[in-house]
Structures are given as C-alpha cells and as structure tokens.
Amino acid sequence: MSHFLLKILSVVIRLTAGSFCLVTVLCATAFAGAPPVASTPWFADALVGMEVGPTGAQFAGGKHAPDYARNFNGRDIVQRCLQANAEYLVLWVRDGDFTFHNSKRLPKPASFGDRDVLREAADEARRHRLPLIVYCQLQYPAHDLRLNPDWKARAADGKPIDHLVCYNSPYTNAVKELLAEMWSYGISGFHLDMVDQGFGPPHGCWCDRCQKLFEAAYQRPMPKGVNWEDDGWDKMLQFRYATSDRFEKMLTDSIRGLDPRATVDFNYHGNPPFSWEVGQTPVVHAGNGDFVTGEAGQWAFGALSASFNAAWYRAATPGKPFQVAVQRGVRMYHDQTTRPLNDMRWEMFTLLAHGAFVTMIDKTAYDGWLDPMAYDRIGAVLGEARAKRGHFRQTPVHEVGIYFSTRTRDWMGRDKPAYYFQSVQGAHKACVYEHIGFGFLFDENLNPEGLRQFPIVCLPNTGILTEREVDLFRRYVEEGGNLLITGQSGQFDRMGRTLAQSVLNELIGAKVKARLEGADHWMRFGPDANGTSAGNAGASSTRAASTLARSNVLTTDLRPDWPFLVQGPATIYEPTTATPVGQLLDSHRASLANPQGYNSDWPLSARQVVGPAVLVNHAGKGKVVTFAGSPDLATASEHHIVEARRLFANAVRLLNPVPRVLVSAPANVEAVVTDDPATRTLRVHLIAYNATPQTTPAKERPYVLPGLIEDAPIFRARLEFRDGLRGAKALNPTTQLKKRGNRVELTVNDIHEVIICNY
Numbered sequence: 048m049s050h051f052l053l054k055i056l057s058v059v060i061r062l063t064a065g066s067f068c069l070v071t072v073l074c075a076t077a078f079a080g081a082p083p084v085a086s087t088p089w090f091a092d093a094l095v096g097m098e099v100g101p102t103g104a105q106f107a108g109g110k111h112a113p114d115y116a117r118n119f120n121g122r123d124i125v126q127r128c129l130q131a132n133a134e135y136l137v138l139w140v141r142d143g144d145f146t147f148h149n150s151k152r153l154p155k156p157a158s159f160g161d162r163d164v165l166r167e168a169a170d171e172a173r174r175h176r177l178p179l180i181v182y183c184q185l186q187y188p189a190h191d192l193r194l195n196p197d198w199k200a201r202a203a204d205g206k207p208i209d210h211l212v213c214y215n216s217p218y219t220n221a222v223k224e225l226l227a228e229m230w231s232y233g234i235s236g237f238h239l240d241m242v243d244q245g246f247g248p249p250h251g252c253w254c255d256r257c258q259k260l261f262e263a264a265y266q267r268p269m270p271k272g273v274n275w276e277d278d279g280w281d282k283m284l285q286f287r288y289a290t291s292d293r294f295e296k297m298l299t300d301s302i303r304g305l306d307p308r309a310t311v312d313f314n315y316h317g318n319p320p321f322s323w324e325v326g327q328t329p330v331v332h333a334g335n336g337d338f339v340t341g342e343a344g345q346w347a348f349g350a351l352s353a354s355f356n357a358a359w360y361r362a363a364t365p366g367k368p369f370q371v372a373v374q375r376g377v378r379m380y381h382d383q384t385t386r387p388l389n390d391m392r393w394e395m396f397t398l399l400a401h402g403a404f405v406t407m408i409d410k411t412a413y414d415g416w417l418d419p420m421a422y423d424r425i426g427a428v429l430g431e432a433r434a435k436r437g438h439f440r441q442t443p444v445h446e447v448g449i450y451f452s453t454r455t456r457d458w459m460g461r462d463k464p465a466y467y468f469q470s471v472q473g474a475h476k477a478c479v480y481e482h483i484g485f486g487f488l489f490d491e492n493l494n495p496e497g498l499r500q501f502p503i504v505c506l507p508n509t510g511i512l513t514e515r516e517v518d519l520f521r522r523y524v525e526e527g528g529n530l531l532i533t534g535q536s537g538q539f540d541r542m543g544r545t546l547a548q549s550v551l552n553e554l555i556g557a558k559v560k561a562r563l564e565g566a567d568h569w570m571r572f573g574p575d576a577n578g579t580s581a582g583n584a585g586a587s588s589t590r591a592a593s594t595l596a597r598s599n600v601l602t603t604d605l606r607p608d609w610p611f612l613v614q615g616p617a618t619i620y621e622p623t624t625a626t627p628v629g630q631l632l633d634s635h636r637a638s639l640a641n642p643q644g645y646n647s648d649w650p651l652s653a654r655q656v657v658g659p660a661v662l663v664n665h666a667g668k669g670k671v672v673t674f675a676g677s678p679d680l681a682t683a684s685e686h687h688i689v690e691a692r693r694l695f696a697n698a699v700r701l702l703n704p705v706p707r708v709l710v711s712a713p714a715n716v717e718a719v720v721t722d723d724p725a726t727r728t729l730r731v732h733l734i735a736y737n738a739t740p741q742t743t744p745a746k747e748r749p750y751v752l753p754g755l756i757e758d759a760p761i762f763r764a765r766l767e768f769r770d771g772l773r774g775a776k777a778l779n780p781t782t783q784l785k786k787r788g789n790r791v792e793l794t795v796n797d798i799h800e801v802i803i804c805n806y
C-alpha cells in the first residue's frame with residue numbers, strides 16, 4: 048500500500064471515530080416510532096450516502112438460488128453504512144420478483160424465512176437517526192406482470208412486450224399500495240427506479256387503454272408505428288412523454304398523501320445517451336419528485352459523464368439539490384469488484400465539486416455478504432468528502448452555456464441520436480479539457496434570465512430552432528451576449544427536414560450556399576487568419592477590422608497554413624455582414640465515384656477550399672462566432688485531434704477575452720470554479736483523472752476500456768484572476784503555491800485539491 052493511501056486511511060479512521068460520537072449523541076435524543084423529524088428534509092444538507100442491494104436481484108427471473116440474499120440483513124447494513132460515513136441509506140427493498148418486507152402484495156425471497164429486512168433496517172436506522180430511503184423498482188415488475196399480463200406494454204403490432212409495463216394500466220394502484228405498506232415502517236422517503244418505456248425496440252405502448260387515451264387527447268388514431276415522416280408520430284412522442292410525466296406525478300401525489308414529509312425521487316434518464324425511447328425529456332421528467340437522481344457510471348457512459356451529468360442535472364432542476372449515484376465496482380454494479388480508492392475519489396470529487404450530492408452503490412454478494420475491503424474504501428472516500436463539506440455547493444462560475452435542444456434530439460437524432468449528442472458532448476469535453484466553466488441550457492425552459500447567466504452560449508449543431516428560440520438568441524446577443532454556433536445549426540424544420548437557409552442567417556451574417564454531406568472536413572488558417580478565397584464581405588467596416596485584428600486569437604497554438612481535420616457536419620457559407628476567417632476544405636472523398644463506398648469509418652485527406660472556416664459577426668452589443676464545421680463533434684469523435692479542440696477554445700477566448708478566472712492546467716485535470724459572494728471567496732477545484740494504460744480486451748478490439756486510477760499525479764497549474772486577488776491558499780498541505788499579484792502558480796500532488804481565493 049502506498050504512503051498516500053495510508054495517509055488517507057488514517058484521516059478517515061479519525062473521521063469515522065468522530066462520526067460515531069456524533070451518532071451516540073443523536074441517539075439519546077431520538078424517539079421511537081416516527082421517522083427522523085427535522086425542520087429541513089434529509090436531502091437538503093446531505094452530501095454523501097449509500098445505496099445497498101443484493102447482487103442478482105435483477106437477473107434471475109424469479110428462479111433465484113436458495114442462497115439468494117440469505118445474509119442480506121437490514122441491521123448489519125445500517126451499521127456498516129454508518130461506519131462508512133454514510134449520511135443516509137437507500138436500501139434495496141423491491142425488485143422485479145420480490146420485496147424485502149412483509150407484504151400483502153409481493154413475495155419475499157425464500158431465504159428470509161421469518162425475517163423482514165426493511166423492519167431490521169428501519170429499527171436500526173431509527174436508533175441512529177439515519178435517514179432510510181426505500182429503493183423501489185418500478186419498470187420491470189416481473190411478478191406483477193405474471194399475475195396481470197394485461198398490464199404489459201404492447202408493441203405496434205399488438206404483441207405484448209413481456210418485460211415492460213404500461214404506465215397507463217392499473218399498475219399505478221399496485222405501486223401506490225406497495226408504497227403505503229413501506230411507509231408504515233417509519234422510513235424517510237422513496238427512491239423510485241425508474242419510469243422508462245424501454246431503451247430500444249420494441250417500442251410501446253399500443254395497448255387498448257393507451258389507444259383510447261391518445262384518441263381522446265388528439266382526436267385521431269395512433270400512428271401505426273415509428274414513422275418520422277408522420278406528424279402523428281410527433282403527437283405519439285408527446286403522448287409518451289405525458290404518460291411518464293403523469294405516472295410520476297401520480298406517485299408523487301400519492302406519497303405526499305401518505306405524509307407531506309415523505310420524500311420521493313425518480314431515477315432519471317432524460318440525459319444523453321438516452322433519447323425519446325425512454326419516454327423522458329430533459330427538464331419535465333427531472334422536475335418530478337423532490338430532487339433529481341441520475342447515474343454517472345463511467346462503466347457505461349465514460350469518465351466525462353461525471354461532470355457532464357452533474358452540470359446537466361443542475362440545469363434541468365434550477366435551484367434544487369441533485370443526486371448522482373456511483374458504484375464501487377470496476378465495470379458494473381453487479382460485478383463484485385472493488386475500485387481502487389483514488390479511482391473512487393476522482394469520481395466523487397468531480398461530482399461534489401459540481402455541486403451534486405453523491406450516493407455510493409454497493410451490490411453485496413449474492414447471499415448478501417458485505418465486502419469489508421469495499422466498505423473500508425467507501426468509508427475513506429465518504430469520510431474525506433464530509434471533512435471537505437464546507438468547500439462544496441457554492442455558485443458555479445460559468446463561461447459557456449451549452450445549448451441542448453430536445454426537438455433536435457428527437458427529430459434530427461431520430462433513431463440515431465448519438466451523432467447529435469456527440470456535438471453536445473464534444474462541446475462539454477472541450478470545455479473540460481480547456482478549463483472553461485460550463486453549464487447547460489435547454490429549449491424546454493429557455494428564457495432571457497437563463498441565457499444571461501452565460502457570457503457565451505454555444506449552439507452545438509442545433510439543427511432545429513423555433514422562431515421563439517431565435518428571437519431569444521437575438522435579444523441575448525443584442526444586449527451583449529455572445530453566440531458560438533457550429534455544424535448545421537438552424538438548417539432543419541420542426542420535423543427534421545432540410546431548409547434552404549438557416550434560421551440563424553441574420554445572426555451568423557451569412558447565407559447557406561451548400562450543406563456538406565459526410566463528416567471528413569478540414570480547416571486551415573493562414574498567418575493573418577484571413578486567407579479565405581471565399582470573399583471578405585464586411586471587412587471594410589471599422590468593427591470588422593478590429594475583429595480581424597483580434598481574430599489572431601482564433602489561431603493561437605495552431606500551425607499556420609496547416610490543414611487539420613475537423614470531423615463532423617459542415618456548411619459552405621457565403622458571408623453577408625460577417626467577417627470570414629480561415630478556410631474550410633472538403634476531402635478527397637468528394638472526388639470519388641462512390642464516396643461512401645470508400646472506408647466510411649476513416650476520414651480522407653484534405654482536398655480543396657470550399658468556403659470560409661469561421662464567420663465573425665456583430666449584432667447590437669454582442670458577437671457571433673460561427674464555425675462552418677464542427678470542432679465540438681470533432682472533439683468527441685474517434686478522430687479527435689487536439690487542434691480541433693484548441694480551435695473551439697480559441698473561439699471562446701475571442702468572444703470573452705478576459706474571463707473571471709483563467710485556469711491553465713493539464714488536459715486531464717478538470718477545473719471547477721465556484722463563487723461565494725458573501726465571503727468574497729472563489730474556490731478553484733482541481734480534479735485529476737489519471738487512468739493507467741490498458742492492454743487489448745478479450746472482445747470488441749480495438750475498443751479498449753480505460754484503466755483504473757491508482758496513483759495521485761503531480762501536476763502544475765496557473766490561475767489568473769481578472770478582478771484582483773487578496774489572498775490564496777491550498778487546502779492540501781503538500782501543494783506548493785506561489786501568489787504573484789493576480790496570479791497563482793501551483794504544484795499539486797493529489798487527485799483533488801481546492802484553492803481558496805479571497806477577492
């Protein structure tokens with residue numbers, strides 16, 4: 048064990064001892080027979096907790112071995128979670144086949160005998176005033192569907208979808224009864240997982256109940272299946288979203304009816320890579336319940352999903368706390384492995400720095416055994432989080448608002464939304480690697496106040512935009528905001544059909560001459576960054592001339608006259624009022640007789656100039672920078688070259704030359720800047736992702752999964768403060784910090800560091 052790990056463990060052992068003293072004091076004041084009473088709900092100040100459930104719960108189809116959950120004991124779980132510094136416990140109680148309490152509705156696992164696991168946990172949690180939340184699965188109610196096949200969702204051909212339930216069926220009442228049974232145990236709330244209508248085909252629901260409801264709502268029959276040419280399919284999507292929303296609201300109301308203090312949260316899937324199939328939209332379905340809960344899960348969604356999801360959940364539920372679930376396992380909840388401590392720390396502190404509260408999930412052994420090594424490490428990471436509590440939940444300092452359009456997800460993304468998602472994910476990735484503060488904005492709740500939070504709003508290949516959205520963007524720019532537009536934004540109608548022109552033409556200051564097919568496009572910038580042969584309209588004005596002088600910012604760190612790949616959708620623009628900068632080139636694919644017949648997985652080399660690379664336009668007090676290509680998508684793509692990302696970052700700097708805090712650090716270090724105006728304190732969190740190299744996988748080569756983080760790296764960073772700096776100190780005693788005027792130079796040796804700066 049490294050010296051570093053020993054140090055962390057010794058800190059945590061002290062913390063653990065401390066938390067037991069606290070628990071003893073609290074116990075003396077607890078009273079039996081009622082859930083913990085507090086003036087604020089348990090989640091308001093919660094920072095870290097645990098979810099515990101037996102592995103195998105989802106996979107046996109009711110045919111569990113006799114050992115299943117035999118040692119899954121509510122009292123032991125509460126005690127171990129307290130020792131591991133959990134501030135609340137989400138206990139797995141109901142899966143598809145069983146419930147873990149004495150129920151009139153559902154059976155228990157055979158191994159329980161007379162035991163009632165929820166009773167064991169509730170009694171022990173009450174003694175320690177530990178908020179106990181019941182995990183209740185919603186979407187795969189195998190036992191209920193065996194008894195009530197009529198509740199199954201139905202595909203367009205009328206065939207039942209055996210694993211999915213219809214949310215317009217009487218299943219709702221069954222869930223309500225079950226929740227009432229659970230509430231009688233004196234718990235604090237419910238975690239409901241989840242209201243999804245499936246992650247792929249077959250899609251539902253075409254049952255008789257749904258058909259009748261649809262016809263009553265829209266005065267027309269349901270479309271006969273997925274059909275993106277049919278306006279009726281638009282209605283069907285709205286119907287599906289409304290179904291999930293109504294189901295969630297019915298359960299929320301029912302829980303409030305049990306007791307207004309009961310809390311409820313739904314496991315949410317309105318974020319990429321999930322799309323219309325699940326039946327959720329980003330904002331509406333995040334808003335049901337007391338707070339949103341989602342999963343970061345680098346095992347399924349990649350390491351960048353931690354910061355992406357946290358920022359997304361914040362934006363989807365403005366002003367509310369938001370919860371992110373992570374897991375102890377290396378690749379999956381149920382894989383029975385345990386990640387190294389630093390791997391857990393990197394994810395935990397990424398999420399906390401972004402303002403989330405975090406639930407660590409432990410899937411016990413098949414028989415319910417609790418792995419002591421896992422609990423040691425979980426205790427260490429949760430303890431460290433609690434020790435650093437005062438450094439989280441401040442206001443984020445944002446620079447770029449990344450725009451997400453549900454309409455574009457649905458009607459351009461259709462059955463392959465990943466391509467649109469990559470533009471959004473690439474904008475996020477560029478911001479993370481380049482240490483640019485970011486947040487998200489949604490079409491569902493777009494308003495002028497939301498836009499004004501950000502000096503820059505990025506439209507990453509936002510194909511579909513309504514008149515209202517364009518009006519809001521126009522007003523935002525006229526009042527001094529800045530837009531960064533990429534790809535083929537604004538070039539599609541509400542059904543995803545191509546338009547002759549972009550609805551953003553006026554803001555961009557150019558007309559669409561042609562939309563380029565394919566994805567292998569290139570950009571080149573001459574020494575004056577203005578080597579375009581595609582015209583220089585607008586350059587005669589003084590403002591445009593000064594823009595050109597500044598536009599060298601666009602080419603910082605880029606080799607002049609070198610074409611580089613910017614993979615993704617592209618447009619040939621003809622400037623009207625904008626100043627063109629650089630050149631967009633097509634590839635040799637364009638000269639092939641059968642362009643798609645030649646290895647479509649690999650981009651082909653640069654061929655010839657087809658238009659300007661970038662357009663810089665002014666409107667009112669603000670600026671608009673438009674990329675004729677997609678440096679955002681390029682950054683997320685398999686053919687990411689660093690220069691494409693630099694170009695994106697350079698455009699941000701052109702639009703907002705002096706940010707409040709400029710952070711320079713290695714690309715594998717994420718920076719999160721927060722502000723506490725009351726104490727005039729800026730905090731700069733630095734979180735290092737330091738994965739180890741890997742060998743080839745046993746299957747699906749070359750898709751190598753990232754290695755685990757074992758060690759804390761040593762790295763340098765520099766901070767520059769726009770508005771002056773009175774003092775700066777590092778949280779970690781091993782960090783070397785030098786303050787020179789408004790600059791701070793750092794050498795950090797840890798996964799997570801916080802630089803606390805007074806202004």
Ligand SMILES: [Zn+2]
Nearest residue numbers: 213252254257
């Ligand atoms: Zn139905």
